[in-house]
Amino acid sequence: MEDCMRKLVSIVIPCYRSAEMIGGVVADINREMEKLQEKYRWEIILVNDCSPDNTFDVIRELCREYTNICGVNLARNFGQHAALMAGFHQVKGDILVCMDDDGQTPAFAIKDLLQGLEEGSDVVYAKYEHKHHNAFRNFGSRVNDLMLKFMLGKPADLYVSSFFAARRFIVDEMLRYQNAYPYVIGLVLRATRNIKNVTVEHQDRKAGESGYTLSKLLGLWFNGFTAFSEKPLRVATMIGTGCAFLGFLYGLYTIIKKLVNPMVPIGFSSLMSALMFIGGMLMLMVGLVGEYIGRMYICMNNAPQYVVREIVGEEEGEMDTDQKEETVQKKQEKPQEQ
Structure with a gap:
């Protein structure tokens, strides 16, 4: 007892x-x-x-x-x-x-x-x-x-x-x-x-x-x-939205700059920098989504x-x-x- x-x-x-x-x-x-x-x-x-x-x-x-x-x-x-x-x-x-x-x-x-x-x-x-x-x-x-x-x-x-x-x-x-x-x-x-x-x-x-x-x-x-947690996916969405917004602002800046001064050349280096930045962020987001999908796949296979x-x-x-x-x-x- x-x-x-x-x-x-x-x-x-x-x-x-x-x-x-x-x-x-x-x-x-x-x-x-x-x-x-x-x-x-x-x-x-x-x-x-x-x-x-x-x-x-x-x-x-x-x-x-x-x-x-x-x-x-x-x-x-x-x-x-x-x-x-x-x-x-x-x-x-x-x-x-x-x-x-x-x-x-x-x-x-x-x-x-x-x-x-x-x-x-x-x-x-x-x-x-x-x-x-x-x-x-x-x-x-x-x-x-x-x-x-x-x-x-x-x-x-x-x-x-x-x-x-x-x-x-x-x-x-x-x-x-x-x-x-x-x-x-x-x-x-x-x-x-x-x-x-x-x-x-x-x-x-x-x-x-x-x-x-x-x-x-x-x-x-x-x-x-x-x-x-699903917060990493939300962060990825917010970063993607932010990058798209920055790209839009940069596009407006380029157009206004060309209208104000038609002699200003369009910079190849700035274009490549923007492409590298956006491409890198896209790969990061795709990799994060792939991490989730990969774990879901492993769990579905009863690992x-x-x-x-x-x-x-x-x-x-x-x-x-x-x-x-x-x-x-x-x-x-x-x-x-x-």
Whole structure:
């Protein structure tokens, strides 16, 4: 009866090149969640996004060591948001918590996110006062924030990050999205606006380097504004209208100039400049429309969000949660006894 009164927290972590870090992250989570075990039960879902190192081997060992862990191995690299969606399909809890695999999202802050949900919010995002990222990642975060404000209507005072907690109905709403280009932030914003921030200390990366490259960040931005907003097409229309208006004004200027001074030669360079400008804008607009059409074509062909190669820890996942927590505690106490 007591077990039924406690809410189950499902912690989803997408993993990439994290063989050296993920063990410490899991240990931190179990240690911090044990402090909250009077109110919460917990499970951890680790999704390996086809890491080139031995990350899934480490996940497999963690599933053997802790009975509250489920490991998902994707067949190829689908990206962070697709990996999150793969983890969401394994979630059994009343509350979802998403974290990074690098240790920069501190496990001790989970209680603050859960407190925010208890106060009535549907989603609670961690807000970092000072991010311990390099200049490239910080620049990418600022661009992503501007894109979210303009394209998806994110409130200006809302800070979004990869460390957040959400209620079960938000998870169910996100799982309704079946297209090939998931974008978790867009799915959250279209489900609810009852979102708050909790200030969290951003920690140094435990080991390794970030897997985000410029091409991956550009792909993420394209995915965000083409999957959940029609504003780029409206911007394209406005730019096309503006170019046509400027061309009309330039034509009037050329005619008036010729009438006032018939000796003025018609400039070849100005004509070519105008043609290059208008032609470039037209190609840009056609490319943008083609991006939308291409994504529609891929979705119509039922391209998968992700492909699961293997799932480990399912058998243990069927155990009673009290048994899970007891096993976790024994595993952590064993080194002390020795």
